[in-house]
Ligand SMILES: NC(=O)C1=CN([C@@H]2O[C@H](COP(=O)(O)OP(=O)(O)OC[C@H]3O[C@@H](n4cnc5c(N)ncnc54)[C@H](O)[C@@H]3O)[C@@H](O)[C@H]2O)C=CC1
């Protein structure tokens with residue numbers, strides 16, 4: 692069993708650890724570095740993992756080190772981690788938005804590194820993760836990285852690293868877009884006089900139903916859309932309204948803004964050094 696160390700024990704690390712434990716990974720093969728004492732206590736109690744306040748202690752025996760801190764924190768880890776990483780030579784897996792493979796190599800050394808982007812549905816085993824590896828990652832390490840992320844949902848390898856910012860803009864941030872649409876549907880129904888609880892229940896279940904049809908039916912989204920749309924019916928009226936407001940352009944602009952923000956976050960890290 693490889694030993695996995697998580698640096699950062701926040702939301703995403705908790706999701707990944709929970710997923711790994713559910714797939715049968717022993718808590719004793721996982722360690723976590725987390726500065727917040729209450730989070731350390733919770734993780735230890737819930738999953739039986741060893742928790743440390745200092746990163747180099749968590750990484751001491753690790754074959755795989757998952758970097759699960761905020762992007763802005765990442766460069767500050769190098770001082771504490773460099774020695775243990777040089778000794779252990781683990782595979783690094785970064786889940787930080789924006790942060791590029793060349794930056795990770797510069798901060799942490801010539802290691803096998805996988806940059807990936809999961810999302811919060813990982814919490815319930817329904818995550819979507821894009822992964823991208825540097826040339827030092829061996830085929831078994833690639834499989835190992837995929838195995839860790841597959842514990843919390845589907846995985847897709849991304850050949851061109853620049854597209855990792857697109858992954859962030861589509862699936863990393865994506866859950867928030869669907870939550871925003873449910874909020875908007877709910878508000879629209881409330882504006883027409885429906886009680887909020889009823890509106891929320893209907894909009895939420897519709898989101899779940901549409902998501903399940905997309906994943907279980909195997910049909911393209913356009914085909915599923917057409918099946919709802921009776922000629923000259925209610926759906927057609929709503930879709931015409933969306934088209935009039937140029938929904939595709941609205942979505943493309945939002946995705947471009949998220950992609951640019953990912954690129955900008957990495958550029959800011961370059962400047963801050
Ligand atoms: N929240 C999301 O939807 C997604 C987040 N991500 C990425 O995951 C990473 C973590 O995000 P979250 O889990 O949401 O954040 P979070 O804030 O819940 O977790 C980060 C944890 O790192 C800890 N930390 C801070 N300094 C540390 C240090 N020096 N050593 C060890 N731990 C330290 C914090 O106490 C905190 O518990 C970020 O880089 C983010 O870009 C990736 C995909 C989705």
Ligand SMILES: O=C(O)[C@@H]1CCC=N1
Pocket residue numbers: 788859863864
């Ligand atoms: O908003 C963010 O920056 C992070 C990355 C993807 C989802 N949340």
